[in-house]
Amino acid sequence: MITGLTDLQIVNGGQTTASILSARKKDRLSLKGVSIQMKLTRVLPEQAQGLIPRIAEFANTQNKVAAADFFANHPFHRRMEEISRRLLTPAKAGQRIQSKWFYERSRGQYQNERLYLSRSEQTAFESEYPPSQLLGKTDLAKYAHTWDEKPHWVSLGAQKNFTRFAGRFSSRSAEVTEAEHWEKISPEFGDGYFRTMVAVALVWKKMEEIVDAGRGSWYEGGYRANIVTYTVAKLFHDVRKAGGEIDLERIWTRHEAGAEIASRLEQLAPSVQASILLPPPGVRNVGEWSKKDECWKSIAALHLPWDGSVRSIAVSKSRFAEKKTEDRKQGQVDDSINLQRQLLDLTMSGYWTALHAWSRTTSHLAPPDMALVLRASTPQGFIKITQPKDQKKLALLKKTAEDEGFRHLAR
16 A cells, blocks of 8 residues: 655656546546556655656657656756745835746646636735746756857757756766766755846846847847847856956846846847848858857857946956855755755654664664764754764765665655
8 A cells, every 4th residue: 555655756647647637626527436557666766866757758659758858857956946936036116025936847837836726826826926937947048058158059949958958967977976966066056046047037038028129120030039049148248258247146136137238238139130140151041050159159259349338237257256156155055954954854754763773683884873873863863963974974874775775664
């Protein structure tokens, strides 16, 4: 008998599940006597990141599954989702309610959250998470690569661009596991990174407005996404070339791109469009030209004088580096707190008590490790484990014990 499930995912059978729910909830039909054949795969937590995407890929031969869907369970996306559900936007004058950005880790998550809400509950949900503040995985990937001055990658299309983005989270050494790689880089992707991506999103959305407003004047129609990513990337490039960095923290605080940035984007856009639409001799396809590194190099090299001062929209590189260091340190603190919370949850579930008993019969743990596990088995003992090295040791002991076959069903 199954008494509990953690992180249940339907790999193939979503339509069937939805039909059953609709029959019971909408049509008020009895499900007595209804049975569905299914295959249940139990995956250990440390195997989930690598195995679940492969199950999803090979179990869905009849429907196309996007590359972005395979990466949805990576700790990075879970982190972004967690931050988005608690991080309030800065308060604006005249507004009593602070909203949040909704990070959509899996396709349709935003609609699913509001699907069965009453009308008043939907209104409250949309006040907290406005539709204009929906941030999807592939959206974040295009914002990140535009910020990194790779608009030619963004021009490859949502899925190919996302695949390249996902690559930065994969270990490139056989000596380093995926979990170890994430542990090393995770402090870089905390609240500060999320605020940065939202700020880039605000600049991107402003650029979309500028392009749409340009119809009938400078905008010739077509290649909208290419013009947007290249123009925003050109803005970041020019500010860096001038010795600064766009003040993204100020954009987050104001929650708008600002008049100065909008003005500069309007200055850049016609020249960027012209460069995209005029590929070099021998290249006929504009779309293919926009995917090439040479296209970005030609646009990055354009010298377009400033009407205003760079300083009005930028911070110094030294200040930017300081802020990045501060964000990383905060990320390390947050990681430490999250680890402590996970370890304490194991204490409360009786995990360490069971591991200690198992180790006594198998002699799996050395005496010092047995003593550490014994201390962790009670809340009173756990709160005395304050050293990060001991907390990391506990996490390692958990992994090695489970590799040796230890299993614990939470009570």
